[in-house]
Amino acid sequence: MADHITATRRSVIAGMTAASMAVALPAQGARRRMPKGFLWGAAISAHQSEGGNVASDSWLLEHLPETVYKEPSGDACDSLNRYQQDFAIARAIGLNCYRFGIEWARIEPEPGKFSIAALDHYRRVLTDCRAHGLLPIVTYSHFTVPRWFAMRGGWEVADSADLFARFCDTATRALGDQIGMASPFNEANIHLLAKLWRGAATPEYRAKRVAMIAAAAKATNAPAFSSILFADPDRIDGNLLDAQAKAYQAIKAGPGDFLVGVTLSTQAVEPFGENSVAARLESELYGSWWDAVNASDFVGVQTYTRMRADANGLMPPPEGAELTGAGYEYYPQALGHTIRLAARKTVRPIYVTETGIGTDNDARRIAWLDASIAEVERCQAEGIAVHSYIYWSLLDNFEWTQGYGQRFGLVDVDRASFVRSMKPSARHYARLIGERR
Known part of the structure; x- marks a missing residue:
């Protein structure tokens, strides 16, 4: 396992999954028109695309001499200023929704001090999104938090849920009438996935991660600097569950009348051999988060690969496995597995809010689109109502520790x-949408 493994989903599963399998695409006649109201989209996050998120915890960590980040986010894709270009591209592809974040660190750069200018900015973003014919699907916190929040202990502190709910309440009062759908968190169980994979990191990397957090505390004169991607999962899980519940209530209080759900890192966990521990690992991956789903309006399935487990735990990929640019198994069939899992675990509506592939070979992205959309169609043919397909991501953006x-x-x-340039995969996605609309 490479030293750069972190708690981000697209990094923590790198290089540890099993061999890829060829996907038989559905015949032309087997293609199904999607039901009325089906959402075709692409996703992005605030920190990864906007740029200049200087008041966030991640910005500080990226610039420390002890950092585990390969490079800082800098200007990212400058979507803070070029969001209209992004919306125009999304609409040109034929999308009818766009999933993005509002950045807590911009809106509340100091505790209790809310930026009217930042809220006005995001209101313009939301109204312009709608003007382009795109339903805005908003994430209130996509991993990053304000630096002041991290300095006081982040999600490890008992009142963290109340502070997050205060932010959600303020943001919703200013923006709620323009929001189409929302989730308080992106991949609310990301810390539990990190816990599963933490043992795969080398001692050297673990020491470097600890040194980075210690350096952040020293640089900010903070007693307990804590960032979700590097925190102790056991210390933050209960507070995050509390934050989800309180944020849900704050957002639902309005204004606006829209679905508020839970997006999860949903990886297929497949058993191999006798006495496989796959069931135990799957239980650890989700913890109590299916209960949180059942207390909300929908579940967002976010799937990139599968995990295989034998009696000894997670299995490394065999020699010859096709790996993506992010280092994990090319396995689009995992999406069908996790949709079926969600259908077993909850009666809440199921949305695919992220799936995608990191690669420099756009032909493999095209194949991923074909295969993963086919999985949605298979699930629908089985009677599972799936309400969206949202690809990660619209743009080549900042991928956390991997830069x-x-x-x-x-x-x-x-x-x-x-300058933005559509790849052949974007045009292929447009064709797939057109065929099914």
Whole structure:
């Protein structure tokens, strides 16, 4: 396992999954028109695309000498200023929804001090999103938090849920009438996935991660600097569950009348051999988060690969496995597995809010789109109502500790000029949508 493994989903599952399998695409006649109201979309996050998120915990960590980040986020894709271009591209592809974040660190850069200018900005973003014919699907916290929040202990502190609910209440009062759907968190169980994979990191990497957090505490004169991607999962899980519940109530209080759900990191956990521990690992991956789903309006399935487990635990990939640019198994069939899992675990509506592939070979992205959409169609044919397919991501953006080296986007972004260029996969996605609409 490489030293750069972190708690981000697209990093923590890198290099540890099993061999890829060829996917038989459905015959032309087998294609199904999606039901009325089906959402075709792409996703992005605030920190990864906007740029200049200087008041966030991640910005500080990225710039420390002890950092585990390969490079800082910098200007990212400059979506803070170029969001209209992004919406226009999304609409040109034929999308009818767009999933993105509002950045807590911009809206509340100091505790209790809310930026009217930032809220006005996000209101313009939301109204412009709608003007482009796109339903805005909003994430209130996509991993990052304000630096002041991390300095006081982040999600490890008992009142963290109340502070997050206060932010959600303020943001919703200003923006709620323009929001189409929302979730308080992106991949609310990301810390539990990190816990499963933490043992795979080398001692050297674990020591470097600890040194980075210690350096952040020293640099900010904070007693207990804590960031969700590097925190102790056992210390934050209960507070995050509390935050989900309180944020749900704050957001539902309005204004606006929209679905508020839970997005999960949903990896297929498959058993191999006798006495496989797959069932135990799956239980640990989700903890009590299916209960949180059942107390909300929908579940967002976010799937990138599968895990295989034997009697000894997670299995490494065999020699010859096809790996994505992010280092894990190319396995789009995992999406069908997790949709079926969600259908067993909850009666709440199921949305695919993320799936995608990091690769420099756009032909493999095209194949991923074909295969993963086919999985949605198979599930629908089985009687499972799936309400969306949202690809991660629209743009080649900042991929956390891996920087700009992993390319998930349908659209290339020139790092110097920020010029956007649609890849063949974007045009292929447009064709797939047109055939099914």
